[in-house]
Amino acid sequence: MTNSGQADSPAPAEHAQPQCAPAVRALPRRRQDELDEQWMRLALAEADKTAPGDVPVGAVVIGPDGNVVGRGSNRREADGDPMGHAEVIAIAQAARVVGDGWRLEDCTLVVTLEPCVMCAGACVMARVGRVVFGAWSPKTGACGSIADVIRDPAHAFTPQVRGGVLADECSIPLRAFFESQR
Numbered sequence: 019m020t021n022s023g024q025a026d027s028p029a030p031a032e033h034a035q036p037q038c039a040p041a042v043r044a045l046p047r048r049r050q051d052e053l054d055e056q057w058m059r060l061a062l063a064e065a066d067k068t069a070p071g072d073v074p075v076g077a078v079v080i081g082p083d084g085n086v087v088g089r090g091s092n093r094r095e096a097d098g099d100p101m102g103h104a105e106v107i108a109i110a111q112a113a114r115v116v117g118d119g120w121r122l123e124d125c126t127l128v129v130t131l132e133p134c135v136m137c138a139g140a141c142v143m144a145r146v147g148r149v150v151f152g153a154w155s156p157k158t159g160a161c162g163s164i165a166d167v168i169r170d171p172a173h174a175f176t177p178q179v180r181g182g183v184l185a186d187e188c189s190i191p192l193r194a195f196f197e198s199q200r
């Protein structure tokens with residue numbers, strides 16, 4: 019893993035306007051940037067809890083009042099579950115806490131690595147209002163890298179997306195993991 023927020027990544031426009039996400043109250047940009055970094059540090063703390071043998075990725079879901087309503091770290095190897103990604107675990111937990119059972123329109127999902135096709139799809143299907151991610155994932159990322167599942171205009175609901183938040187910090191545990199696998 020050598021990526022760490024390269025400038026040549028096919029970056030989504032920061033703070034891209036949603037097509038259908040009424041979601042997530044707009045804050046002044048600088049305040050939102052500070053919050054995103056604070057939240058990313060919470061996601062990094064979740065990544066630290068990743069079971070040995072799993073790629074260290076952490077996610078949190080922030081509820082409408084700014085509190086954490088879901089958290090998760092990657093457990094694919096630990097649970098033998100192909101769907102055991104940090105985002106899916108955090109989204110499932112958040113849906114039990116807020117919303118009308120599954121819609122997370124007023125929530126922000128914050129994850130240390132660009133979501134894959136499955137997780138980007140889960141964000142769309144859960145109607146997560148806003149998605150913030152850290153490091154880019156050139157080989158699996160579905161928020162601009164290999165595809166842009168999350169903002170495919172064919173979807174009835176399109177989350178806002180911001181990528182590259184604390185990208186260098188987020189890539190450190192990933193790099194260490196992959197170097198240890200060699």
Ligand SMILES: [Zn+2]
Pocket residue numbers: 103104105133134135136137138
């Ligand atoms: Zn995933």
